[in-house]
Amino acid sequence: MRNRWWIVCVLLLSVASVAFGTDYAIVVNPANPARALSLVELGKIFKAKTTIWPDGKGITLVLREPNSPGTKFILEKVLGGTFDEEKAVLSEPSRKTAVPVVFAESDEEVMRIVGSNAGAIGVIDVYNITGGVKVVKIDDKQPFDPGYILKGR
Amino acid sequence: MKTRNYFFWMVIAILMASAVARAQESAPAASATDTIPVTTHSAVAQHAYEMGMVQREDRLFVDEGLEFFRQAVKADPQFALGHAALGYFTTDPKEAKQESALAVKFIDNASPDEQLLIRWMNSTKNGETVVAISAMNDLLAKYPNDKRLGNLAGEWLCAYQGANERGEAVLSRLLKNDPRYYPAMNNLAYCYALSGQPQLAPPLMEQYVAALPNEPNPQDSYGEIMRMLGDYPAALEHYQKALQIDPHFNASQVGVASTYALMGDERKARAQYLVAIKGTSERSTQIGYRILYAMTYYRENKPRLAREEFEKVDAEAHSAGLTVQEAEIHRAMALFNPEAASALKDLDEAREDLSDTRTSNLLPGDRDNELALILQARAFIAVNSGKTEAAQATLKLLENMAQTNRSTPVQEAYHSANGAVLFAHGDYANAIAELQEDPQNPLSLQLRAEAQSKAGRSADARKTLETLASISDERMETAFAAPTARMALKRDATRPAQGGAN
Numbered sequence: 001m002r003n004r005w006w007i008v009c010v011l012l013l014s015v016a017s018v019a020f021g022t023d024y025a026i027v028v029n030p031a032n033p034a035r036a037l038s039l040v041e042l043g044k045i046f047k048a049k050t051t052i053w054p055d056g057k058g059i060t061l062v063l064r065e066p067n068s069p070g071t072k073f074i075l076e077k078v079l080g081g082t083f084d085e086e087k088a089v090l091s092e093p094s095r096k097t098a099v100p101v102v103f104a105e106s107d108e109e110v111m112r113i114v115g116s117n118a119g120a121i122g123v124i125d126v127y128n129i130t131g132g133v134k135v136v137k138i139d140d141k142q143p144f145d146p147g148y149i150l151k152g153r
Numbered sequence: 154m155k156t157r158n159y160f161f162w163m164v165i166a167i168l169m170a171s172a173v174a175r176a177q178e179s180a181p182a183a184s185a186t187d188t189i190p191v192t193t194h195s196a197v198a199q200h201a202y203e204m205g206m207v208q209r210e211d212r213l214f215v216d217e218g219l220e221f222f223r224q225a226v227k228a229d230p231q232f233a234l235g236h237a238a239l240g241y242f243t244t245d246p247k248e249a250k251q252e253s254a255l256a257v258k259f260i261d262n263a264s265p266d267e268q269l270l271i272r273w274m275n276s277t278k279n280g281e282t283v284v285a286i287s288a289m290n291d292l293l294a295k296y297p298n299d300k301r302l303g304n305l306a307g308e309w310l311c312a313y314q315g316a317n318e319r320g321e322a323v324l325s326r327l328l329k330n331d332p333r334y335y336p337a338m339n340n341l342a343y344c345y346a347l348s349g350q351p352q353l354a355p356p357l358m359e360q361y362v363a364a365l366p367n368e369p370n371p372q373d374s375y376g377e378i379m380r381m382l383g384d385y386p387a388a389l390e391h392y393q394k395a396l397q398i399d400p401h402f403n404a405s406q407v408g409v410a411s412t413y414a415l416m417g418d419e420r421k422a423r424a425q426y427l428v429a430i431k432g433t434s435e436r437s438t439q440i441g442y443r444i445l446y447a448m449t450y451y452r453e454n455k456p457r458l459a460r461e462e463f464e465k466v467d468a469e470a471h472s473a474g475l476t477v478q479e480a481e482i483h484r485a486m487a488l489f490n491p492e493a494a495s496a497l498k499d500l501d502e503a504r505e506d507l508s509d510t511r512t513s514n515l516l517p518g519d520r521d522n523e524l525a526l527i528l529q530a531r532a533f534i535a536v537n538s539g540k541t542e543a544a545q546a547t548l549k550l551l552e553n554m555a556q557t558n559r560s561t562p563v564q565e566a567y568h569s570a571n572g573a574v575l576f577a578h579g580d581y582a583n584a585i586a587e588l589q590e591d592p593q594n595p596l597s598l599q600l601r602a603e604a605q606s607k608a609g610r611s612a613d614a615r616k617t618l619e620t621l622a623s624i625s626d627e628r629m630e631t632a633f634a635a636p637t638a639r640m641a642l643k644r645d646a647t648r649p650a651q652g653g654a655n
Contacts, residue, residue: 022316025283126283127310127319130290135283144282144559146552146567 023143024074024150025126027111027133029118032057036137039078039149045121046078047089048098053119061101062113062122066090073152074123123150187298190264191234198229202238209242210301211336213370213404216435219243226252233259234267241274245437246477246519253278253516266295270302277309278518280560285309293323300334303327308340314561315593317348335361339374346381347593354378362391369395369402376408380415383625388412403432407442411627419449440470440478444485445627451489452632460486477515477523480506484527485629493538500534503527521558525551525566532570533596536577548574565591576600581608595621595634602638618642 026042028034034053037045044050045059052058064071076082079089090101102120104110107128114120115132122133126143129135141148193199201224209218222239226232233256240252256271263271269288276285289306296302303323311320324341327334342357358375365371376391389412395405410425426446430439443466450459463482470478483503490496507524528551535544548570555567572587581604588601598621605614621638624631 127286127316128290129283129287130294131287142283142559144564146555146564 022152023126023148024070024123024152025129025135025143026138026150027114027122027124027129028136029114029116029120030132030134031118032134034136036140039139042138043078043080045099046075048092051098057119059099060113060117060120061090061099062110062117062120063090063101063103064107064110064123065103065105070123070125070152074150077150187296189266189270189292189296189299189302192262192264192267193225193229193232193235195229195232198225198232198235201225201228202232202235205238205242206301210304212368213339213373214402215242215404216433216438219435226255230255231259231262233261233263233271237271237274240516241278243437244435244441245475246516247474247514249278249519250514250516266292277313278516280518280521280558280563282314282559282561298330300327300331300337304334304336304340307337307344311340311344311347317344320344321348333364335364335371339370342374342378346378351378351382354382367398369399369405371395372398373402373405373408376405376412380408380412380625383623385412385416385625401432403429406432407445411445414445414449414452414627415625417452419453422449422452436473437475437478440466440473440475443469444478444482444629447482448485448627448629448632451485451629456489456491459489474514476506477519480504480523480527484523484530487530487534488629488633493534493540496534497531497540497543500527500531518558518560521554522560522562525554525558525563528554529566529570529594529596532573533600536573536600541574541577544570544574544577565594565597569594569597572597572604573600576604581605585610585613593624595624595628595630598624599634599638615642615645 026037032053033055041050045061050059063074066072066075075090079085102113104113104122107124110122110124111128111130111133114122121136124133126135135142138149143150191199191202193202201221205218205221205225207218208214208221212218219239219242222235222242225235226239229235236252236259237256240249240256243249243252253275256275260268260271269292273285273288273292276282276288289309292299292302293306304327307320307324307327309320310316310323314320321341321344324337324344327337328341338357338361342354342361345351345353345357355375355378358371358378362371362375372391372395376388376395379385379391380388389409392405392408392412395402396409406425407429410422410429413419413425414422423446426442426449430442430446433439433442444463447459447462447466450456450462463486467479467482470476470482480503483499483506487496487499487503490499504524504527507520507527528547532544532547532551535541535547548567551563551567551570555563568587568590572584572591575581575584575587584604585601585608588597588604591597598617602614602617602621605611605617618638618641621635622642624635
């Protein structure tokens with residue numbers, strides 16, 4: 001297997017690296033016309049200030065369980081406060097009729113829910129992306145772009 | 154293909170039988186089988202494609218594998234997956250661009266799942282990482298028992314994306330399902346070696362060599378792993394065993410040469426590189442070996458001879474139309490050029506190589522990856538020589554590139570150059586964070602150690618220097634930065650660690 005790795009080292013250089021966390025991707029149903037959101041707009045969805053998409057479909061937020069490292073990171077990045085404060089935002093009773101939050105046990109489950117619900121928006125590790133969901137840009141950037149806000153460390 | 158021995162032909166006979174079996178599996182009626190179909194109207198093309206995969210992926214006979222892929226697309230010029238595979242595996246950037254374009258041109262000839270595989274192969278080359286991940290995951294879900302697909306994916310994740318944990322998961326799953334699937338065992342060992350778990354690699358290598366005692370690649374891989382771990386005598390022993398099994402296994406020939414180079418025996422290294430150069434008919438590979446040959450003069454501190462040798466290789470690369478290699482040669486010359494102004498001129502030439510009209514023959518990804526490295530080197534040289542404005546201007550160029558090209562080399566180069574500029578402005582905390590985004594590049598590690606030291610994080614600086622000192626590979630950046638780190642550690646060996654690690 002030497003040659004491949006030699007090519008990697010000598011021609012591309014510095015490609016291999018240790019795992020440094022991951023980028024998180026915001027995903028929607030492929031039928032959803034949304035292609036991009038600003039971080040502010042995403043924050044409004046998380047806070048249930050925005051409850052419907054421009055085409056009138058109700059929004060459902062799909063996240064991994066609230067104490068998972070990914071969700072913790074996302075809440076802090078999107079909502080800007082401390083984790084405990086932001087977790088409380090998600091569990092407010094009024095949300096259930098505004099933007100319901102569904103907690104999934106895995107990224108696969110997040111994608112299954114988003115893929116079968118035209119109004120759902122979810123967050124997953126970018127390395128788990130499949131063709132069953134669509135990645136939306138945040139502040140005009142997508143995962144792996146420099147300055148992408150949901151880049152985990 | 155070269156004649157080897159009786160065992161070799163036995164293996165080939167078995168593999169050909171397997172190839173026929175796979176070819177039968179891939180007929181349209183069998184699309185529900187475990188492996189991705191291969192669609193071509195030509196039985197010769199289908200057989201050559203399978204043999205290309207056997208040689209390139211399973212046995213690691215790289216040149217032979219490429220030759221089979223070329224035969225496949227010659228037999229069926231509209232064979233989309235054949236073109237995509239050749240474009241994916243070739244080391245010649247011109248061929249990569251041409252073949253990827255042909256794969257797209259004839260993509261309608263391929264089945265939907267092959268189209269997905271073609272999309273994955275092409276996207277990995279073009280820096281469209283999200284598209285590539287999506288295609289890869291869809292294929293892995295649809296063909297969970299396609300071992301070769303899983304192996305390709307695991308290898309890409311580890312080697313090209315630095316997503317070692319994910320690559321390890323894919324490869325481990327393959328081995329759980331089939332503990333005798335040796336290509337995955339081989340890749341998993343490399344993944345471990347690169348992800349900070351090197352102790353897990355040798356036991357896998359022991360299994361690999363024991364299982365395939367008459368194949369050269371297991372010994373070759375074992376040699377490379379041992380070299381990565383810094384055990385040069387063991388590395389030489391395994392490379393030589395590989396060459397005893399097959400004297401034409403050129404990867405081991407260059408392995409021997411590079412091990413001597415790392416040991417400081419540059420004369421022996423040059424003699425061995427010359428054998429390796431003669432042993433390959435791939436022009437781009439030859440030029441790559443010539444670059445390593447020229448590097449030996451830098452290693453023994455003979456910069457004039459090194460420069461002369463690089464100029465000769467540059468002329469050859471130019472006449473062969475290998476513009477990326479020409480640029481790489483100028484980048485090497487810059488890195489070892491003690492005069493900053495002259496080094497920046499070398500880098501200007503490197504950029505000119507890539508802006509040459511001939512680069513219209515290159516995939517944007519191949520051109521951009523090298524251009525990013527040139528700009529990164531430029532930023533570092535400018536910072537080191539106090540030319541902060543030049544560094545800032547270079548960073549701007551890299552930033553623009555990084556906005557549109559999401560490939561790992563481009564992104565790492567951008568963050569690293571940004572770290573260098575932040576360092577120049579005395580913003581050590583942010584410089585460290587940015588340089589950490591390029592964790593295996595010796596230039597970034599060197600500057601990171603310096604930034605940590607200036608920030609009062611002596612223990613972190615020492616750790617970073619230890620990481621840098623332990624890198625044992627053929628890269629020009631390693632030859633440039635690792636010896637200094639080793640000397641610094643030796644010098645500081647008696648001093649106690651200070652500052653907090655975090």
